[in-house]
Amino acid sequence: MLLAIDLGNTNVVFALFEGRQVRARWRIATDPRRTGDEYAVWLSQLLALEGVERSAIDGIIVSTVVPRALHNIQVLARKYFGLEPLIAGEGAAEYPMQIDVEQPRSLGADRAVNAIAAHARYPGDLIIVDFGTATTFDAVDFNGAYKGGIIAPGLNLSLDALVGNTAKLPRIAIEAPRTESVIGTNTEDQMLIGVFWGYVAMMEGLIARMKTEIGRPAKVIATGGLAVLFQQHTRIFDAVDADLTLDGLAILAERARSQ
Numbered sequence: 001m002l003l004a005i006d007l008g009n010t011n012v013v014f015a016l017f018e019g020r021q022v023r024a025r026w027r028i029a030t031d032p033r034r035t036g037d038e039y040a041v042w043l044s045q046l047l048a049l050e051g052v053e054r055s056a057i058d059g060i061i062v063s064t065v066v067p068r069a070l071h072n073i074q075v076l077a078r079k080y081f082g083l084e085p086l087i088a089g090e091g092a093a094e095y096p097m098q099i100d101v102e103q104p105r106s107l108g109a110d111r112a113v114n115a116i117a118a119h120a121r122y123p124g125d126l127i128i129v130d131f132g133t134a135t136t137f138d139a140v141d142f143n144g145a146y147k148g149g150i151i152a153p154g155l156n157l158s159l160d161a162l163v164g165n166t167a168k169l170p171r172i173a174i175e176a177p178r179t180e181s182v183i184g185t186n187t188e189d190q191m192l193i194g195v196f197w198g199y200v201a202m203m204e205g206l207i208a209r210m211k212t213e214i215g216r217p218a219k220v221i222a223t224g225g226l227a228v229l230f231q232q233h234t235r236i237f238d239a240v241d242a243d244l245t246l247d248g249l250a251i252l253a254e255r256a257r258s259q
Helices: 036-050 065-080 109-121 155-164 187-214 227-231 244-258
Strands: 001-007 009-018 019-028 060-065 123-130 136-138 146-153 216-222
Touching: 001 065, 001 244, 009 036, 009 244, 019 036, 019 146, 036 065, 060 109, 060 244, 065 136, 109 146, 109 216, 109 244, 123 146, 123 187, 123 227, 123 244, 136 187, 146 155, 146 187, 155 187, 187 216, 187 227, 216 227, 216 244
Parallel strands: 001 060, 123 216
Antiparallel strands: 001 009, 009 019, 123 136, 136 146
């Protein structure tokens, strides 16, 4: 079995693969201070609930955008699984694609593995929208080359900035407005309209501009926690793929094993 670990700014996602199928996935808040021992206690309990022995895991791969947290994940792999983890973008897990930007090494591992998985799953030119701490828009051409993209504040970051920098605005939950009206009649509704429909308008506008610049038909693939929420209120997505990042890690691990 393969243990794939997506170490993001907000959460760390652990996924257990049997072949190319996800058997289980677990999520924990990202904290660079969390030790390998703490990860081991938490993960061992979850594996036991799934009926999986640690010895059944014969490979570990990690993608990270939080370098400070990587060391403790490596300790987890080495001390408790007796494995040297693959690191996405390095060594045997180097990206098998052209990265056509000014500073290829600056491309986040999550965006790179998204591109690898999306190209493997969907033909043609692609725009990948990933809803994370930041929302990213990535262009991948029909040959699988990464062509560049956009980084925008994530929805939670936008809401935190709005509430944190105003004296009287309340904290609100992120959810779809009750109606499609964009004229709110109370403070909470007006905030939700601004955050939610404002975000939809931003996505639709940026994707339209990207498609024009690409100059060929492009499928839009969404991933990340809020993708399903927005899918119900816009037609810009051709597919929502919750496991895109994890599948990209599985592809890299499979490729590394075959070398």
